[in-house]
Amino acid sequence: MYVVTGERMRQIDRFTMDQVGISETTLMENAGTAAYLQIESIVTPESSIAVLIGAGNNGGDGFVIARRLKEAGFDTDVWIIPPLEKIRGTARVHMDIFIRSGHTFFQYEDSQAIFDRAISSSTYIIDTMLGTGVKGALKAPYDRIVEEVNCSRAEVIAVDLPSGLPAEENEPFEQAVKACRTIILQAPKETAFLYPYAEYYGEWTTADIGIPCKAFEACGARSRVRTENEVRASLPYRKADGHKGTYGKGLVIGGSEQMPGAVSLTTRAALRTGIGLVTAALPASITATVTGTATEATCLPLQSNQGEMISESLTGLDLSSYDGAAIGPGMGRSHPLSFSRIFSGFDGLVVIDADGLYHLAEELNAWRDGRGGPTVITPHPGEMARLTGKTIEDVEKNRFSLSRQFASEYKMTVVLKGAYTIVTTPDGRQWVNPTGNPGLAKGGSGDTLTGMILAAGLQTDDFLDGVLNAVYIHGLAADQLIHERDEASITASDVIEQLPFALASLR
Incomplete structure (x- = not known):
């Protein structure tokens, strides 16, 4: 459509x-x-x-x-x-x-x-x-x-x-x-x-x-609505001879002492969306948060200062064994971080959200020519306003055109969140997501979506199908939840626990 x-x-x-x-x-x-x-x-x-x-x-x-x-x-x-x-x-x-x-x-x-x-x-x-x-x-x-x-x-x-x-x-x-x-x-x-x-x-x-x-x-x-039939047709199936490496090895970078739950939500969402292996890179002081809530994940404790990761611990990361990375949820803004340096030479999928978008805005020019692999950003209107130098009102009035302009200029796939999330590719194609409800207007929803995009993007032949499916299923899980409970009571954790049922309904 x-x-x-x-x-x-x-x-x-x-x-x-x-x-x-x-x-x-x-x-x-x-x-x-x-x-x-x-x-x-x-x-x-x-x-x-x-x-x-x-x-x-x-x-x-x-x-x-x-x-x-x-x-x-x-x-x-x-x-x-x-x-x-x-x-x-x-x-x-x-x-x-x-x-x-x-x-x-x-x-x-x-x-x-x-x-x-x-x-x-x-x-x-x-x-x-x-x-x-x-x-x-x-x-x-x-x-x-x-x-x-x-x-x-x-x-x-x-x-x-x-x-x-x-x-x-x-x-x-x-x-x-x-x-x-x-x-x-x-x-x-x-x-x-x-x-x-x-x-x-x-x-x-x-x-x-x-x-x-x-x-x-x-x-x-060039703009379309993502349909249920398209999601069904592009969902990956487990192979009889598949193993954990078949379904992607992802790195989630985030968390701080002030926001320890964000990286946990992202990691759990990636697991529920089917990723084969996921590692959480986070301040050493909060590793128990992830190990206690996402026991299937491994942890990579990093040096921190004032409860937040520092540049030296991130630029030294060896990314060669990962297929993709998500960065930003709960990582904080106290220390300057250069993502262009962190991901220099890495050609896997990179998903940037939350505080990661704050750091990205500080060095946008370094991303103008794109990178070797696909980059996905997931801003809400306030974050998009900072990235573009516009007001939130301007962003909301121009969601289609601003997304298309930014995606083209910085060679990124833009997932502009909102009542109808719009996904835009660098070549100008756009999809409107029809699922979701106000129950998602709550802290942690974006962290959940980030983990889902990482996991889904690593399981499809075309990462874009994974991005579109993750956005659709994220909203679908929330839509299914409001049949059983009031939308005001829905939490990000509820959405994560609903993912197996949302996925099963599309098979």
Whole structure:
């Protein structure tokens, strides 16, 4: 499933019409019919339905939906918001089909008092007013209508995009339909995964309108949603003749006297995700924390000062026997550390998180040309803000573009955590993760994910599949937990203990 901007979707539509040969009239019929089929499964025979139709292609979809609802016998009032002369092109074609099919409509400009009563008495309101073509503040009469719709007691179903809401990141808006459900046509838009925009979609589903994958590829769509089927297909299986070395030998570097639990969480998560061997490199004074909680791991005690590891103990590490390393959880910030020196000449997977990102930010220029092996960073918005020199607000408004820019510039795979985590590769490909819930908004969740990424990345032929799977399964484990307990009570340790069940559910 691709993720697009409004402009990209228009290019894809045009390619489908001009190069594939599916007419706009057919696409609109497909879109309206696909949306109708989902609406039909929601409404009941006793429902009172109002379909609000605008002037553009979204309104054209509305004519198809309204025709199908009326033909099926549903009590449906159809409201055309703009003057009739503003309905042109393919939308006009479908208006004419609607009329020639024997159906009638109301015009908003002639019947505002009746419209007010219809909105207040409707069970369902179908929003097909504006779609993806709107920028800036809403103009009359849409501003008034949107306010009225939002104040109604009806269940509001938006088609493709709630009216007034932008389709892409960092676009301002003042007012939009707050839908209970949104039926997105073919591909979700960026704002479905960005807050506060996402709140306006309500629950959303997609409807296939017949646009081929070739159209997305030809038009440069590079963002996708990671699906359960893709995770299932790429999960590694244990070989009958496999041994512990087959499934990766990883090093977890972190921990301090102030934060001894972080490195333990990372190590335990790596073990639960299937790594063959894992060693925790940590201050000698806290080795008991790991040996007491992750008995399967080995420990590499290191020299420390004021409870934190020092540069001399890390730059002397022999990494030659490891396939990958994770660095940062709980390691502290008291002493300057040069990761470019620590990993010089190491071509295995490196995952950097937490305090590791603080140290990375101090020497970013040294990473501009990349390194011999893959590097994965896992910042939350605050850490991403420090790495990019932006504010947290800027990061949240530009999650897609900032991730892509940073990954390209520093040759790293960026896992930008959040309500919808976005994974971005140096070549610009992106995946949005659909799993997870607010129960993960708690200390230790990131440490857990770091261990999972290390372990999963060392078990797949392409480390990227491991990264994507780890992010998905991390959220899936939390989603499974809230079936049994309140999300506020979930801890990182709970997620780790749920991993065997999350993995088993995908086999």
